Amino acid sequence: MAEKISVIIVSQNDRLRELLEMFLSEYKAEFNVIGGVNLSSDFNYLIDKNDKAVFFIESTDENTDFIKSISDKFSNAKIVIIKENPDVTYIVNAIRAGAKEILGYPIIKTEFIDILEKVKQQFSGEFKNQDKCKMITVFSNKGGIGKTSIASNLALELAQTTKENVALIDLNFQFGDITAFMDLQPSFDISYMFDNLNLLNNDFLLSTMEKYKDTSLYVLADSPYFKPAKKISAKQVTRFFETLKKCFSYIVVDTDSTFDEKTITTLDYSDLIFLVTIVNLPALRNCQRCLGLFEKLGYDAKKTQIIINRYMENDEITASDVENLLKKKVYWKIPNNYFALMASINKGILVTENNPTSNVAESYKGLALQVSDSVFRNNLIKKFSPEDSRRVNKILEI
Template sequence: MTDNPHKIRLLVVDDIVETRNNLINLLYFERDIEVVDSATRGQEGIDKAKKLNPDIVLMDINMPDMNGIQATEIIMKQVPGVAVIMMSVQGEQDYLRQAMRAGAREFLVKPFSGDELVSSIRHVYQDEQSKRRFAPQTQYQPGTPATPNGAEASQGEIISIFSPKGGIGRTTIVTNLAVAVKQISKKRVALVDGSLFFGDVGIMMDIRNTKTISDLQGRIETLDTQLLQDVMLTHSSELKVLLAPSKPDQGELITADDLKKILKELKNNYDYIFVDTFSSLKEETQLTILDMSDLILTVMSLEMTAIKDIRLFLEVTEILEYPKDKIALVLNRADSKHGLRAENIEATIGHQIAANVSSGGPAVTLSINRGTPLVIDAPDNPFSKDINALAHKIVDGTIGKKEEAATGAKKNGKVKTKKSGGLFGLFARRK
């Protein structure tokens, strides 16, 4: 390591004083490694890691108050760029798995030799350095690592599709959109049927429900990448799908907490996670999906009832304190002539329409009955073109936050975003 003028800065966290001293002594003559400090407790380790920003934390597992696995989890979230090497007298698979899931890079079983220790530290450090070198120095884009070297490197984006009104086109749009995003981005894309009682995703995509979310029932505590992969089904587009239970009574058994854990695990494994929903805010599971969403595609149509419901829903999102840019309005069958103008609707509900989706005519129903999303079978259909345009916006990150910024000028100009005139005002402006 003579070619590296930067010493590897190491923090040792172990509750036993002899072990700490042994480790420090073992490393004393290594010219490229500097022990910057040591800690005796998990929390102290976290505090020192935050303060000193070491390259590597050498972390014991068994410690009083907080164990090394919990401490590692927190460090991985709160101290970007740091790598953890875990040490334990137990070398069992389960410990190893837990350590790796917490984000540890290597696992040393005590007692280990000085050579083993040093080579492990150098190996992890070099690995981190090369990752840093090749990591894109760009800002966070949805679906890409949140921080170049940070803990949330593989956190995906949850995009749910909701509407307070049923039968408005959610499942049709989300099945096509997820396929389109997969085709455009070539990233890891998942689709979850969160319509837990009467999910239609399987039918619309011609996927037999050999496995569903119900197969995770009772196994949530041990949920990990492997288990998740076991229940996800693969569509011909390579999209991964987690189907809703095959019977409504099974849907009732899925709790909000289950769903939360499943979505969290999906975030660790996919770049985009699309989630279909049903029209209920009474169901805890639906609220959980909305809470956890980075973006809620909210589907509406050019009908007074739909507009009224959307307005009420937007009020609910204000009560829930969702940021405005978490909601992206999608106007379905935007080309239908119903005597209402999109601009007037935007003014009435105080929200911009982020995307328009044209009517696909009977071809949409035909595609549903065949079980092949229209974007695959008829990419030139106006519906497919609009879905692809929306997919591009998602992949480019120009929907949500950035779009709000881009359309900010419009807000101050022609299109008013303050609620004005109410629904009756809209009636008056019907054309």
């Protein structure tokens, strides 16, 4: 039988705890209520940080620190907040702190049951389908511009923020850097996957891709050793991403700088392309060329978004100069921080882990939030009034 999902109810309100326990008693086969506790309890003795668990937390004030502490500590847990008339600022802060769902108080049984069903599906991995998956490809036709740094940190932060399964794919078959950036020695590499496309399915992918520490990030890269380049056809790439899209909520692809068949098929297949540039004229000219090419390929203007890397506020060329030149809004700016990046690369630890409070790590986290906002945050907020949704979107600048 599948492992039960532990339930922890954090509330001072006896009646609320009793009510939830009563609802949950109909789900004994799947959920195991292991405690109704208050905010100051030490949860470590109740569950392990990797356990499948759901926290129902009643919130009576506007503070979200507690949500964040639970989210940081129990990386595999889902957090559901129960709050009477939550206002927009609270919803945004709670979500940013790691809450997955917000339930109004008093509780409506059907809403509560819907959430139990969702949690069940998320833990069993059944919730994935192609419509839900968002595939993001980080591209530039220049090397050394920051693609691998962005792709790897973004993927890790997406996994940490959403707790959903995220795939990080290194399409640089010959000189991929992801294994070095994350200090990985994958047992199965991407060449192996392409040689065994007929075996690909959910179980095969989740068991052969490299799970990164105790997160929901799965990495597929080539071994750090040099191998002769391999010719990959458009058909193989399509088959590969089709299967991947069924198994993951997000796919982040790191590319090399060449416009070959495999890269173009990957770009075609992506929902979002992050075109990375730095602020100097040769890089910006290249960026213009790429935008021209994407237009010729028929990509919707929204599909391609500009990221400025190594941005410095006092630079001679500003972000608005870039927008004027490219005739396109800049989606995100990542600050220049050579030392934080170098220190991380040299240790083989991503900067979001090695130096999470650095400006560059904060920026990758913000980018992940921005990307995930448009998917699950929006769905969550839809439950509240249309006016609330508009205000939340404004705050989150979607």
